[in-house]
Amino acid sequence: xxxxxxxxxxxxxxxxxxxxxxxxxxxxxxxxxxxxTRFRPGDEVFAEVGTGGFAEFVTLSEELPALKPANLTFExxxxxxxxxxxxx
Numbered sequence: 251x252x253x254x255x256x257x258x259x260x261x262x263x264x265x266x267x268x269x270x271x272x273x274x275x276x277x278x279x280x281x282x283x284x285x286x287t288r289f290r291p292g293d294e295v296f297a298e299v300g301t302g303g304f305a306e307f308v309t310l311s312e313e314l315p316a317l318k319p320a321n322l323t324f325e326x327x328x329x330x331x332x333x334x335x336x337x338x
Contacts, residue, residue: 298331
């Protein structure tokens with residue numbers, strides 16, 4: 251998948267569009283497999299996905315994402331998994 255990545259600290263010039271595997275992300279479900287029962291296209295979700303959190307699309311197993319609370323923005327929801335890891 252395509253993602254914006256960086257390998258060193260710096261200005262926006264250090265950002266590169268690359269093809270990568272799968273970060274924390276939040277977004278809207280585009281499509282589901284025929285055996286998926288927890289989600290429907292259009293559902294707003296968030297998840298810890300490894301690498302690729304800034305990607306255009308991410309493929310996940312049904313167990314991984316959680317529904318985004320309506321009172322959170324996508325940006326706020328995307329921080330939840332990382333915040334949970336750093337408070338332990």
